[in-house]
Amino acid sequence: xxxxxxxxxxxxxxxxxxxxxxxxxxxxxxxxxxxxxxxxxxxxxxxxxxxxxxxxxxxxxxxxxxxxxxxxxxxxxxxxxxxxxxxxxxxxxxxxxxxxxxxxxxxxxxxxxxxxxxxxxxxxxxxxxxxxxxxxxxxxxxxxxxxxxxxxxxxxxxxxxxxxxxxxxxxxxxxxxxxxxxxxxxxxxxxxxxxxxxxxxxxxxxxxxxxxxxxxxxxxxxxxxxxxxxxxxxxxxxxxxxxxxxxxxxxxxxxxxxxxxxxxxxxxxxxxxxxxxxxxxxxxxxxxxxxxxxxxxxxxxxxxxxxxxxxxxxxxxxxxxxxx
Amino acid sequence: xxxxxxxxxxxxxxxxxxxxxxxxxxxxxxxxxxxxxxxxxxxxxxxxxxxxxxxxxxxxxxxxxxxxxxxxxxxxxxxxxxxxxxxxxxxxxxxxxxxxxxxxxxxxxxxxxxxxxxxxxxxxxxxxxxxxxxxxxxxxxxxxxxxxxxxxxxxxxxxxxxxxxxxxxxxxxxxxxxxxxxxxxxxxxxxxxxxxxxxxxxxxxxxxxxxxxxxxxxxxxxxxxxxxxxxxxxxxxxxxxxxxxxxx
Numbered sequence: 001x002x003x004x005x006x007x008x009x010x011x012x013x014x015x016x017x018x019x020x021x022x023x024x025x026x027x028x029x030x031x032x033x034x035x036x037x038x039x040x041x042x043x044x045x046x047x048x049x050x051x052x053x054x055x056x057x058x059x060x061x062x063x064x065x066x067x068x069x070x071x072x073x074x075x076x077x078x079x080x081x082x083x084x085x086x087x088x089x090x091x092x093x094x095x096x097x098x099x100x101x102x103x104x105x106x107x108x109x110x111x112x113x114x115x116x117x118x119x120x121x122x123x124x125x126x127x128x129x130x131x132x133x134x135x136x137x138x139x140x141x142x143x144x145x146x147x148x149x150x151x152x153x154x155x156x157x158x159x160x161x162x163x164x165x166x167x168x169x170x171x172x173x174x175x176x177x178x179x180x181x182x183x184x185x186x187x188x189x190x191x192x193x194x195x196x197x198x199x200x201x202x203x204x205x206x207x208x209x210x211x212x213x214x215x216x217x218x219x220x221x222x223x224x225x226x227x228x229x230x231x232x233x234x235x236x237x238x239x240x241x242x243x244x245x246x247x248x249x250x251x252x253x254x255x256x257x258x259x260x261x262x263x264x265x266x267x268x269x270x271x272x273x274x275x276x277x278x279x280x281x282x283x284x285x286x287x288x289x290x291x292x293x294x295x296x297x298x299x300x301x302x303x304x305x306x307x308x309x310x311x312x313x314x315x316x317x318x319x320x321x322x323x324x
Numbered sequence: 325x326x327x328x329x330x331x332x333x334x335x336x337x338x339x340x341x342x343x344x345x346x347x348x349x350x351x352x353x354x355x356x357x358x359x360x361x362x363x364x365x366x367x368x369x370x371x372x373x374x375x376x377x378x379x380x381x382x383x384x385x386x387x388x389x390x391x392x393x394x395x396x397x398x399x400x401x402x403x404x405x406x407x408x409x410x411x412x413x414x415x416x417x418x419x420x421x422x423x424x425x426x427x428x429x430x431x432x433x434x435x436x437x438x439x440x441x442x443x444x445x446x447x448x449x450x451x452x453x454x455x456x457x458x459x460x461x462x463x464x465x466x467x468x469x470x471x472x473x474x475x476x477x478x479x480x481x482x483x484x485x486x487x488x489x490x491x492x493x494x495x496x497x498x499x500x501x502x503x504x505x506x507x508x509x510x511x512x513x514x515x516x517x518x519x520x521x522x523x524x525x526x527x528x529x530x531x532x533x534x535x536x537x538x539x540x541x542x543x544x545x546x547x548x549x550x551x552x553x554x555x556x557x558x559x560x561x562x563x564x565x566x567x568x569x570x571x572x
Contacts, residue, residue, distance in 0.1 A: 008424040008448055012440035188440040190428050197425045200414040208426035208487060209400030
Protein backbone atom coordinates (compact mmCIF):
# COMPACT_ATOMS: atom_id res chain seq x y z
CA UNK A 1 0.00 0.00 0.00
CA UNK A 2 3.04 2.24 0.13
CA UNK A 3 3.01 2.66 -3.63
CA UNK A 4 1.07 5.85 -3.27
CA UNK A 5 1.94 8.14 -6.14
CA UNK A 6 2.62 11.65 -4.91
CA UNK A 7 2.89 13.41 -1.58
CA UNK A 8 5.01 13.35 1.54
CA UNK A 9 5.36 9.57 1.64
CA UNK A 10 6.27 9.21 -2.02
CA UNK A 11 9.68 8.43 -3.40
CA UNK A 12 10.32 11.13 -6.02
CA UNK A 13 13.23 9.40 -7.72
CA UNK A 14 12.72 8.53 -11.36
CA UNK A 15 12.16 4.79 -11.79
CA UNK A 16 13.67 2.94 -14.74
CA UNK A 17 10.18 2.29 -16.14
CA UNK A 18 9.71 6.02 -16.49
CA UNK A 19 12.37 6.14 -19.18
CA UNK A 20 10.48 3.61 -21.32
CA UNK A 21 8.20 6.17 -23.06
CA UNK A 22 11.22 8.19 -24.15
CA UNK A 23 13.09 5.13 -25.40
CA UNK A 24 9.95 4.08 -27.25
CA UNK A 25 9.69 7.53 -28.83
CA UNK A 26 13.29 7.41 -30.03
CA UNK A 27 12.82 3.88 -31.34
CA UNK A 28 9.71 5.08 -33.16
CA UNK A 29 11.75 7.89 -34.73
CA UNK A 30 14.35 5.53 -36.17
CA UNK A 31 12.18 2.52 -36.97
CA UNK A 32 9.00 4.08 -38.36
CA UNK A 33 10.09 7.12 -40.41
CA UNK A 34 6.92 6.87 -42.49
CA UNK A 35 4.71 7.59 -39.48
CA UNK A 36 6.44 10.63 -38.05
CA UNK A 37 3.53 12.98 -38.65
CA UNK A 38 1.24 10.63 -36.74
CA UNK A 39 3.99 10.39 -34.13
CA UNK A 40 4.22 14.17 -33.72
CA UNK A 41 0.44 14.33 -33.40
CA UNK A 42 0.56 11.72 -30.65
CA UNK A 43 3.27 13.65 -28.78
CA UNK A 44 1.19 16.83 -28.98
CA UNK A 45 -1.90 15.11 -27.62
CA UNK A 46 0.15 13.57 -24.82
CA UNK A 47 1.17 17.08 -23.79
CA UNK A 48 -2.48 18.18 -24.01
CA UNK A 49 -3.59 15.14 -21.97
CA UNK A 50 -0.88 15.84 -19.36
CA UNK A 51 -2.21 19.36 -18.91
CA UNK A 52 -5.73 17.97 -18.44
CA UNK A 53 -4.49 15.34 -15.99
CA UNK A 54 -2.98 18.07 -13.84
CA UNK A 55 -6.40 19.65 -13.20
CA UNK A 56 -8.71 16.63 -13.58
CA UNK A 57 -6.56 13.83 -12.22
CA UNK A 58 -4.77 15.69 -9.45
CA UNK A 59 -6.96 18.66 -8.53
CA UNK A 60 -10.30 17.01 -9.40
CA UNK A 61 -11.57 19.83 -11.63
CA UNK A 62 -13.99 18.30 -14.14
CA UNK A 63 -13.96 20.11 -17.45
CA UNK A 64 -15.42 19.78 -20.91
CA UNK A 65 -13.75 22.99 -22.00
CA UNK A 66 -10.05 22.26 -22.03
CA UNK A 67 -10.01 22.74 -25.79
CA UNK A 68 -10.50 26.48 -25.16
CA UNK A 69 -6.83 26.79 -24.25
CA UNK A 70 -5.62 24.29 -26.83
CA UNK A 71 -7.59 26.15 -29.51
CA UNK A 72 -6.51 29.60 -28.36
CA UNK A 73 -2.88 28.46 -28.47
CA UNK A 74 -3.40 26.94 -31.92
CA UNK A 75 -5.01 30.10 -33.31
CA UNK A 76 -2.44 32.37 -31.67
CA UNK A 77 0.41 30.55 -33.39
CA UNK A 78 -1.62 30.39 -36.59
CA UNK A 79 -2.52 34.08 -36.67
CA UNK A 80 1.06 35.10 -35.92
CA UNK A 81 2.43 32.80 -38.61
CA UNK A 82 -0.13 33.75 -41.25
CA UNK A 83 -0.70 37.45 -40.66
CA UNK A 84 2.46 38.82 -39.08
CA UNK A 85 6.14 38.36 -39.66
CA UNK A 86 6.56 36.59 -36.35
CA UNK A 87 7.57 33.15 -37.57
CA UNK A 88 10.06 32.15 -34.90
CA UNK A 89 8.61 28.92 -33.44
CA UNK A 90 9.56 29.68 -29.85
CA UNK A 91 8.20 33.21 -30.07
CA UNK A 92 4.91 31.78 -31.33
CA UNK A 93 4.88 29.25 -28.50
CA UNK A 94 5.57 31.98 -25.96
CA UNK A 95 2.73 34.11 -27.31
CA UNK A 96 0.36 31.12 -27.29
CA UNK A 97 1.42 30.26 -23.74
CA UNK A 98 0.92 33.83 -22.54
CA UNK A 99 -2.56 34.22 -24.04
CA UNK A 100 -3.70 30.82 -22.83
CA UNK A 101 -2.40 31.61 -19.35
CA UNK A 102 -4.37 34.86 -19.37
CA UNK A 103 -7.53 33.10 -20.51
CA UNK A 104 -6.98 30.37 -17.90
CA UNK A 105 -6.54 32.95 -15.14
CA UNK A 106 -9.50 35.09 -16.20
CA UNK A 107 -11.98 32.25 -16.75
CA UNK A 108 -10.65 30.15 -13.87
CA UNK A 109 -11.12 33.06 -11.46
CA UNK A 110 -14.80 33.18 -12.43
CA UNK A 111 -15.80 29.55 -12.87
CA UNK A 112 -13.75 27.84 -10.14
CA UNK A 113 -16.09 29.28 -7.52
CA UNK A 114 -18.59 26.71 -8.79
CA UNK A 115 -18.52 22.93 -8.57
CA UNK A 116 -19.54 19.78 -10.40
CA UNK A 117 -22.24 20.13 -13.05
CA UNK A 118 -22.28 23.95 -13.02
CA UNK A 119 -18.54 23.99 -13.50
CA UNK A 120 -18.79 21.44 -16.29
CA UNK A 121 -21.36 23.56 -18.15
CA UNK A 122 -19.35 26.76 -17.70
CA UNK A 123 -16.18 25.20 -19.09
CA UNK A 124 -18.18 23.94 -22.04
CA UNK A 125 -19.69 27.39 -22.56
CA UNK A 126 -16.28 29.05 -22.70
CA UNK A 127 -14.92 26.80 -25.41
CA UNK A 128 -18.22 27.10 -27.30
CA UNK A 129 -17.90 30.89 -27.24
CA UNK A 130 -14.34 30.71 -28.56
CA UNK A 131 -15.47 28.33 -31.29
CA UNK A 132 -18.11 30.80 -32.39
CA UNK A 133 -15.60 33.66 -32.38
CA UNK A 134 -13.17 31.62 -34.48
CA UNK A 135 -16.03 30.73 -36.82
CA UNK A 136 -17.16 34.35 -37.31
CA UNK A 137 -13.86 36.22 -37.25
CA UNK A 138 -12.86 34.94 -40.68
CA UNK A 139 -10.37 37.73 -41.41
CA UNK A 140 -8.25 36.55 -38.52
CA UNK A 141 -9.01 32.83 -38.33
CA UNK A 142 -10.09 31.83 -41.81
CA UNK A 143 -13.45 30.77 -40.35
CA UNK A 144 -14.82 27.42 -41.41
CA UNK A 145 -12.19 27.06 -44.14
CA UNK A 146 -9.43 27.11 -41.58
CA UNK A 147 -6.29 29.16 -41.59
CA UNK A 148 -3.71 27.97 -44.06
CA UNK A 149 -0.38 29.40 -45.06
CA UNK A 150 0.88 29.53 -41.49
CA UNK A 151 4.56 30.33 -41.73
CA UNK A 152 6.86 28.75 -39.21
CA UNK A 153 10.53 29.65 -39.28
CA UNK A 154 13.55 27.54 -38.45
CA UNK A 155 13.94 26.36 -34.88
CA UNK A 156 16.61 28.49 -33.22
CA UNK A 157 17.39 29.67 -36.75
CA UNK A 158 18.95 26.27 -37.43
CA UNK A 159 16.46 23.50 -38.04
CA UNK A 160 13.94 23.79 -40.84
CA UNK A 161 10.64 21.88 -40.63
CA UNK A 162 11.22 19.20 -43.27
CA UNK A 163 8.82 17.36 -45.51
CA UNK A 164 9.20 14.06 -43.65
CA UNK A 165 8.39 15.53 -40.27
CA UNK A 166 11.69 14.60 -38.65
CA UNK A 167 12.31 18.05 -37.22
CA UNK A 168 8.67 18.36 -36.15
CA UNK A 169 8.79 15.03 -34.32
CA UNK A 170 11.96 15.84 -32.39
CA UNK A 171 10.76 19.38 -31.68
CA UNK A 172 7.52 18.02 -30.17
CA UNK A 173 9.45 15.36 -28.28
CA UNK A 174 11.71 17.94 -26.65
CA UNK A 175 8.77 20.13 -25.66
CA UNK A 176 6.84 17.15 -24.33
CA UNK A 177 9.88 16.17 -22.30
CA UNK A 178 10.01 19.65 -20.76
CA UNK A 179 6.27 19.55 -20.11
CA UNK A 180 6.52 16.10 -18.51
CA UNK A 181 9.40 17.23 -16.33
CA UNK A 182 7.51 20.31 -15.12
CA UNK A 183 4.35 18.30 -14.42
CA UNK A 184 6.34 15.65 -12.60
CA UNK A 185 7.99 18.27 -10.39
CA UNK A 186 4.60 19.79 -9.58
CA UNK A 187 2.97 16.44 -8.87
CA UNK A 188 5.66 15.44 -6.38
CA UNK A 189 5.87 18.90 -4.78
CA UNK A 190 3.96 20.10 -1.72
CA UNK A 191 1.64 21.84 -4.18
CA UNK A 192 0.88 18.54 -5.88
CA UNK A 193 0.25 16.88 -2.52
CA UNK A 194 -2.02 19.78 -1.60
CA UNK A 195 -3.97 19.37 -4.87
CA UNK A 196 -4.51 15.71 -4.09
CA UNK A 197 -5.88 16.88 -0.77
CA UNK A 198 -8.38 19.16 -2.50
CA UNK A 199 -9.51 16.33 -4.77
CA UNK A 200 -9.80 13.94 -1.84
CA UNK A 201 -11.63 16.25 0.53
CA UNK A 202 -12.09 19.97 -0.08
CA UNK A 203 -13.88 20.49 3.26
CA UNK A 204 -10.86 19.15 5.08
CA UNK A 205 -8.55 21.45 3.08
CA UNK A 206 -10.60 24.46 4.19
CA UNK A 207 -10.36 23.25 7.76
CA UNK A 208 -6.55 23.12 7.66
CA UNK A 209 -6.44 26.69 6.44
CA UNK A 210 -5.96 26.27 2.71
CA UNK A 211 -7.53 28.94 0.47
CA UNK A 212 -8.80 26.26 -1.91
CA UNK A 213 -10.15 28.60 -4.55
CA UNK A 214 -6.89 30.45 -5.20
CA UNK A 215 -4.96 27.21 -5.25
CA UNK A 216 -7.28 25.89 -7.95
CA UNK A 217 -7.03 29.09 -9.98
CA UNK A 218 -3.23 28.79 -10.05
CA UNK A 219 -3.15 25.17 -11.20
CA UNK A 220 -5.88 25.90 -13.74
CA UNK A 221 -3.71 28.68 -15.18
CA UNK A 222 -0.64 26.44 -15.34
CA UNK A 223 -2.67 23.73 -17.05
CA UNK A 224 -4.15 26.24 -19.51
CA UNK A 225 -0.65 27.41 -20.40
CA UNK A 226 0.46 23.89 -21.21
CA UNK A 227 -2.66 23.20 -23.25
CA UNK A 228 -2.00 26.41 -25.18
CA UNK A 229 1.54 25.30 -25.99
CA UNK A 230 0.20 21.94 -27.18
CA UNK A 231 -2.28 23.72 -29.46
CA UNK A 232 0.43 25.98 -30.88
CA UNK A 233 2.57 22.91 -31.59
CA UNK A 234 -0.27 21.35 -33.56
CA UNK A 235 -0.54 24.46 -35.72
CA UNK A 236 3.21 24.64 -36.28
CA UNK A 237 3.47 20.98 -37.25
CA UNK A 238 0.48 21.13 -39.62
CA UNK A 239 1.11 24.73 -40.73
CA UNK A 240 -2.65 24.92 -40.65
CA UNK A 241 -5.33 25.44 -38.04
CA UNK A 242 -9.04 24.63 -38.34
CA UNK A 243 -12.17 24.93 -36.20
CA UNK A 244 -11.78 21.35 -34.95
CA UNK A 245 -9.38 22.56 -32.23
CA UNK A 246 -12.21 24.28 -30.36
CA UNK A 247 -15.56 23.29 -28.91
CA UNK A 248 -16.93 20.16 -27.32
CA UNK A 249 -15.40 17.59 -29.66
CA UNK A 250 -11.68 18.08 -28.98
CA UNK A 251 -12.47 18.54 -25.25
CA UNK A 252 -14.32 15.24 -25.28
CA UNK A 253 -11.59 13.52 -27.29
CA UNK A 254 -8.84 14.50 -24.87
CA UNK A 255 -11.02 13.44 -21.94
CA UNK A 256 -11.60 10.05 -23.56
CA UNK A 257 -7.86 9.67 -24.20
CA UNK A 258 -7.06 10.41 -20.57
CA UNK A 259 -9.75 8.05 -19.26
CA UNK A 260 -8.46 5.31 -21.59
CA UNK A 261 -4.94 5.72 -20.27
CA UNK A 262 -5.85 6.29 -16.63
CA UNK A 263 -6.82 9.53 -14.87
CA UNK A 264 -4.69 10.91 -12.06
CA UNK A 265 -1.49 9.17 -13.06
CA UNK A 266 1.29 10.76 -15.03
CA UNK A 267 1.58 7.99 -17.58
CA UNK A 268 -2.12 7.58 -18.20
CA UNK A 269 -1.69 10.75 -20.24
CA UNK A 270 0.97 8.91 -22.29
CA UNK A 271 -0.83 5.64 -22.92
CA UNK A 272 -4.25 7.12 -23.71
CA UNK A 273 -3.32 9.28 -26.74
CA UNK A 274 -1.14 6.51 -28.17
CA UNK A 275 -3.96 3.96 -28.04
CA UNK A 276 -6.62 6.43 -29.16
CA UNK A 277 -4.73 7.97 -32.07
CA UNK A 278 -3.26 4.70 -33.34
CA UNK A 279 -6.69 3.09 -33.17
CA UNK A 280 -8.17 6.11 -34.91
CA UNK A 281 -5.51 6.00 -37.61
CA UNK A 282 -6.01 2.28 -38.20
CA UNK A 283 -9.80 2.25 -37.95
CA UNK A 284 -10.20 5.36 -40.11
CA UNK A 285 -8.32 3.58 -42.91
CA UNK A 286 -10.30 0.35 -42.60
CA UNK A 287 -13.73 1.78 -41.83
CA UNK A 288 -13.72 5.47 -42.75
CA UNK A 289 -17.34 5.94 -41.72
CA UNK A 290 -17.48 3.92 -38.54
CA UNK A 291 -14.17 4.49 -36.82
CA UNK A 292 -15.78 6.22 -33.86
CA UNK A 293 -17.63 2.98 -33.17
CA UNK A 294 -14.34 1.24 -32.43
CA UNK A 295 -13.20 4.03 -30.11
CA UNK A 296 -16.57 3.89 -28.34
CA UNK A 297 -16.31 0.13 -27.85
CA UNK A 298 -12.80 0.54 -26.47
CA UNK A 299 -13.98 3.18 -24.03
CA UNK A 300 -16.87 1.02 -22.82
CA UNK A 301 -14.55 -1.92 -22.22
CA UNK A 302 -12.10 0.24 -20.26
CA UNK A 303 -14.77 1.95 -18.17
CA UNK A 304 -16.53 -1.34 -17.38
CA UNK A 305 -13.54 -3.56 -16.73
CA UNK A 306 -10.60 -1.30 -15.95
CA UNK A 307 -11.73 1.70 -13.95
CA UNK A 308 -8.17 2.93 -13.58
CA UNK A 309 -7.71 2.98 -17.35
CA UNK A 310 -5.25 0.82 -19.25
CA UNK A 311 -2.53 1.57 -16.70
CA UNK A 312 -4.96 0.47 -14.00
CA UNK A 313 -4.80 -3.03 -15.44
CA UNK A 314 -1.06 -3.03 -14.79
CA UNK A 315 -1.71 -2.35 -11.10
CA UNK A 316 -3.22 -5.80 -10.81
CA UNK A 317 0.09 -7.34 -11.78
CA UNK A 318 2.24 -5.11 -9.61
CA UNK A 319 0.18 -5.84 -6.49
CA UNK A 320 -1.89 -2.64 -6.54
CA UNK A 321 1.16 -0.45 -6.37
CA UNK A 322 0.51 2.61 -8.44
CA UNK A 323 3.83 2.16 -10.16
CA UNK A 324 3.36 4.49 -13.11
CA UNK B 325 -8.89 38.48 27.34
CA UNK B 326 -10.67 35.32 26.26
CA UNK B 327 -9.32 32.81 23.76
CA UNK B 328 -12.68 32.74 22.08
CA UNK B 329 -15.73 34.83 22.71
CA UNK B 330 -19.13 35.37 21.13
CA UNK B 331 -21.30 38.40 21.79
CA UNK B 332 -25.04 38.24 21.21
CA UNK B 333 -24.56 35.69 18.45
CA UNK B 334 -27.79 35.01 16.55
CA UNK B 335 -28.77 32.82 13.67
CA UNK B 336 -32.21 32.32 12.27
CA UNK B 337 -33.53 30.56 9.21
CA UNK B 338 -36.73 32.44 8.48
CA UNK B 339 -38.92 32.15 11.57
CA UNK B 340 -36.75 29.43 13.08
CA UNK B 341 -34.16 30.77 15.52
CA UNK B 342 -31.32 28.30 16.05
CA UNK B 343 -28.96 30.61 17.94
CA UNK B 344 -30.47 33.23 20.22
CA UNK B 345 -28.13 35.87 21.68
CA UNK B 346 -25.40 33.43 22.60
CA UNK B 347 -22.78 35.01 24.86
CA UNK B 348 -20.02 32.49 25.18
CA UNK B 349 -16.50 32.74 26.58
CA UNK B 350 -13.62 30.32 26.38
CA UNK B 351 -10.76 30.97 28.83
CA UNK B 352 -7.14 30.39 27.77
CA UNK B 353 -6.26 26.73 28.35
CA UNK B 354 -9.89 25.90 29.09
CA UNK B 355 -11.39 22.42 28.97
CA UNK B 356 -14.92 23.43 28.17
CA UNK B 357 -17.83 21.29 27.01
CA UNK B 358 -20.87 22.35 25.04
CA UNK B 359 -23.79 20.02 25.57
CA UNK B 360 -27.46 20.02 24.77
CA UNK B 361 -30.19 17.75 23.41
CA UNK B 362 -30.51 17.05 19.69
CA UNK B 363 -31.51 20.13 17.78
CA UNK B 364 -30.19 22.48 20.47
CA UNK B 365 -28.11 24.30 17.86
CA UNK B 366 -24.66 22.97 18.79
CA UNK B 367 -23.62 22.25 15.22
CA UNK B 368 -24.94 25.61 14.03
CA UNK B 369 -22.89 27.28 16.75
CA UNK B 370 -19.72 25.44 15.75
CA UNK B 371 -20.31 26.21 12.09
CA UNK B 372 -20.61 29.91 12.90
CA UNK B 373 -17.43 29.80 14.96
CA UNK B 374 -15.56 28.16 12.07
CA UNK B 375 -16.95 30.48 9.41
CA UNK B 376 -18.86 27.78 7.57
CA UNK B 377 -22.11 29.62 8.36
CA UNK B 378 -22.64 33.39 8.60
CA UNK B 379 -24.41 34.58 11.76
CA UNK B 380 -27.51 36.76 11.40
CA UNK B 381 -26.09 39.16 13.98
CA UNK B 382 -23.57 39.34 16.79
CA UNK B 383 -19.80 39.05 16.95
CA UNK B 384 -17.15 36.38 17.24
CA UNK B 385 -13.74 37.21 18.71
CA UNK B 386 -10.62 35.06 18.58
CA UNK B 387 -8.01 36.15 21.11
CA UNK B 388 -9.77 39.51 21.35
CA UNK B 389 -9.71 40.05 17.60
CA UNK B 390 -12.96 40.20 15.69
CA UNK B 391 -13.29 37.40 13.13
CA UNK B 392 -17.05 37.48 12.50
CA UNK B 393 -16.75 38.15 8.80
CA UNK B 394 -13.52 36.51 7.72
CA UNK B 395 -13.35 33.24 5.82
CA UNK B 396 -12.85 29.76 7.14
CA UNK B 397 -9.27 29.25 6.04
CA UNK B 398 -8.09 32.59 7.47
CA UNK B 399 -9.65 31.69 10.81
CA UNK B 400 -7.67 28.48 10.79
CA UNK B 401 -4.50 30.38 10.03
CA UNK B 402 -5.23 32.67 12.97
CA UNK B 403 -5.27 29.71 15.31
CA UNK B 404 -8.76 28.24 15.28
CA UNK B 405 -8.63 24.50 14.65
CA UNK B 406 -11.36 21.90 14.57
CA UNK B 407 -12.14 18.24 14.23
CA UNK B 408 -15.27 16.97 12.55
CA UNK B 409 -18.16 15.01 13.98
CA UNK B 410 -18.14 12.79 10.91
CA UNK B 411 -14.57 11.80 10.11
CA UNK B 412 -13.30 14.14 7.43
CA UNK B 413 -9.98 12.83 6.22
CA UNK B 414 -7.99 12.31 3.03
CA UNK B 415 -9.10 8.71 2.95
CA UNK B 416 -6.84 7.31 0.26
CA UNK B 417 -3.71 8.99 1.65
CA UNK B 418 -1.43 7.57 4.33
CA UNK B 419 -1.94 8.86 7.89
CA UNK B 420 1.40 10.63 7.60
CA UNK B 421 0.26 12.66 4.58
CA UNK B 422 -3.02 13.54 6.28
CA UNK B 423 -1.10 15.24 9.06
CA UNK B 424 1.72 16.60 6.87
CA UNK B 425 -0.71 18.47 4.60
CA UNK B 426 -1.92 20.49 7.58
CA UNK B 427 1.58 21.18 8.89
CA UNK B 428 2.61 22.31 5.40
CA UNK B 429 -0.24 24.83 5.41
CA UNK B 430 0.83 26.16 8.79
CA UNK B 431 4.48 26.40 7.69
CA UNK B 432 3.45 28.09 4.42
CA UNK B 433 5.17 25.51 2.25
CA UNK B 434 2.00 24.09 0.70
CA UNK B 435 2.37 26.36 -2.31
CA UNK B 436 5.92 25.28 -3.16
CA UNK B 437 5.93 23.87 -6.67
CA UNK B 438 9.37 22.47 -7.19
CA UNK B 439 11.15 20.49 -4.47
CA UNK B 440 9.66 17.04 -3.80
CA UNK B 441 7.29 17.02 -0.83
CA UNK B 442 9.16 14.08 0.65
CA UNK B 443 12.33 16.19 0.93
CA UNK B 444 10.72 18.46 3.54
CA UNK B 445 12.12 16.45 6.44
CA UNK B 446 11.06 18.89 9.16
CA UNK B 447 7.40 18.57 8.14
CA UNK B 448 7.55 14.79 7.96
CA UNK B 449 9.34 14.52 11.29
CA UNK B 450 6.78 16.74 12.96
CA UNK B 451 3.93 14.68 11.49
CA UNK B 452 5.56 11.47 12.69
CA UNK B 453 6.05 12.73 16.22
CA UNK B 454 2.44 13.97 16.36
CA UNK B 455 1.19 10.56 15.26
CA UNK B 456 3.51 8.86 17.73
CA UNK B 457 2.18 11.08 20.51
CA UNK B 458 -1.29 9.72 19.82
CA UNK B 459 -0.09 6.14 19.70
CA UNK B 460 -0.17 5.92 15.92
CA UNK B 461 3.56 5.53 15.28
CA UNK B 462 3.09 2.23 13.48
CA UNK B 463 0.21 3.49 11.36
CA UNK B 464 1.94 6.41 9.64
CA UNK B 465 2.26 4.61 6.32
CA UNK B 466 -1.25 3.11 6.36
CA UNK B 467 -4.02 4.60 4.24
CA UNK B 468 -6.45 6.09 6.74
CA UNK B 469 -9.36 4.30 5.04
CA UNK B 470 -7.72 1.05 6.17
CA UNK B 471 -7.41 2.13 9.81
CA UNK B 472 -10.00 1.13 12.43
CA UNK B 473 -12.48 3.91 13.11
CA UNK B 474 -11.09 4.75 16.53
CA UNK B 475 -7.68 5.40 15.01
CA UNK B 476 -9.25 7.49 12.25
CA UNK B 477 -10.70 9.70 14.99
CA UNK B 478 -7.19 10.09 16.40
CA UNK B 479 -5.80 11.03 12.98
CA UNK B 480 -8.50 13.69 12.92
CA UNK B 481 -7.10 15.06 16.19
CA UNK B 482 -3.51 14.76 14.93
CA UNK B 483 -4.34 16.90 11.89
CA UNK B 484 -5.85 19.58 14.12
CA UNK B 485 -2.84 19.54 16.46
CA UNK B 486 -0.50 19.91 13.49
CA UNK B 487 -2.04 23.33 12.91
CA UNK B 488 -0.83 24.41 16.38
CA UNK B 489 -4.19 25.98 17.18
CA UNK B 490 -4.74 28.36 20.07
CA UNK B 491 -8.35 27.23 20.19
CA UNK B 492 -9.46 23.74 19.28
CA UNK B 493 -13.06 22.71 18.66
CA UNK B 494 -13.61 18.99 19.08
CA UNK B 495 -16.90 18.06 17.49
CA UNK B 496 -17.92 14.77 19.10
CA UNK B 497 -14.42 13.25 19.03
CA UNK B 498 -15.73 9.86 20.16
CA UNK B 499 -18.75 9.74 17.83
CA UNK B 500 -19.14 6.34 16.21
CA UNK B 501 -16.26 4.83 18.14
CA UNK B 502 -17.08 1.46 19.73
CA UNK B 503 -17.06 1.74 23.54
CA UNK B 504 -13.97 -0.41 23.99
CA UNK B 505 -12.01 2.04 21.84
CA UNK B 506 -13.38 5.25 23.31
CA UNK B 507 -11.02 4.95 26.26
CA UNK B 508 -8.06 5.52 23.88
CA UNK B 509 -9.69 8.72 22.68
CA UNK B 510 -10.30 9.96 26.18
CA UNK B 511 -6.78 9.17 27.41
CA UNK B 512 -5.39 11.03 24.44
CA UNK B 513 -7.64 14.01 25.01
CA UNK B 514 -6.32 14.18 28.55
CA UNK B 515 -2.79 14.48 27.14
CA UNK B 516 -3.47 17.45 24.83
CA UNK B 517 -1.18 20.44 25.34
CA UNK B 518 -2.48 22.47 28.33
CA UNK B 519 -2.04 25.84 26.60
CA UNK B 520 -4.66 25.05 23.95
CA UNK B 521 -8.15 26.22 24.84
CA UNK B 522 -10.47 23.34 24.00
CA UNK B 523 -14.19 23.37 23.37
CA UNK B 524 -15.65 19.92 23.13
CA UNK B 525 -19.11 19.23 21.72
CA UNK B 526 -20.15 15.85 22.96
CA UNK B 527 -23.10 13.56 23.59
CA UNK B 528 -21.29 11.06 25.74
CA UNK B 529 -21.91 12.40 29.28
CA UNK B 530 -19.31 10.13 30.77
CA UNK B 531 -16.66 11.68 28.54
CA UNK B 532 -17.93 15.21 29.18
CA UNK B 533 -17.82 14.92 32.94
CA UNK B 534 -14.37 13.35 32.94
CA UNK B 535 -12.85 15.83 30.52
CA UNK B 536 -14.48 19.20 31.05
CA UNK B 537 -13.80 21.73 33.77
CA UNK B 538 -16.67 23.89 32.60
CA UNK B 539 -19.91 23.05 30.84
CA UNK B 540 -22.31 25.14 28.83
CA UNK B 541 -25.79 23.74 28.24
CA UNK B 542 -27.48 24.89 25.07
CA UNK B 543 -31.22 24.37 24.59
CA UNK B 544 -33.14 25.55 21.55
CA UNK B 545 -30.45 28.04 20.63
CA UNK B 546 -30.31 29.60 24.12
CA UNK B 547 -27.64 29.15 26.77
CA UNK B 548 -29.62 27.53 29.58
CA UNK B 549 -26.86 27.43 32.15
CA UNK B 550 -23.08 27.46 32.43
CA UNK B 551 -20.85 26.28 35.23
CA UNK B 552 -18.48 23.64 36.58
CA UNK B 553 -19.52 19.98 36.13
CA UNK B 554 -20.71 19.51 39.76
CA UNK B 555 -23.14 22.40 39.42
CA UNK B 556 -24.41 21.23 36.07
CA UNK B 557 -24.94 17.72 37.43
CA UNK B 558 -27.04 19.16 40.26
CA UNK B 559 -29.01 21.65 38.17
CA UNK B 560 -32.72 20.82 38.07
CA UNK B 561 -33.38 22.48 34.70
CA UNK B 562 -30.56 20.54 33.09
CA UNK B 563 -32.02 17.31 34.45
CA UNK B 564 -35.37 18.18 33.00
CA UNK B 565 -34.30 19.09 29.49
CA UNK B 566 -31.31 16.93 29.03
CA UNK B 567 -29.98 14.54 31.57
CA UNK B 568 -33.53 13.48 32.31
CA UNK B 569 -33.69 11.92 28.90
CA UNK B 570 -30.91 9.56 29.74
CA UNK B 571 -31.39 8.80 33.35
CA UNK B 572 -35.14 8.38 33.15
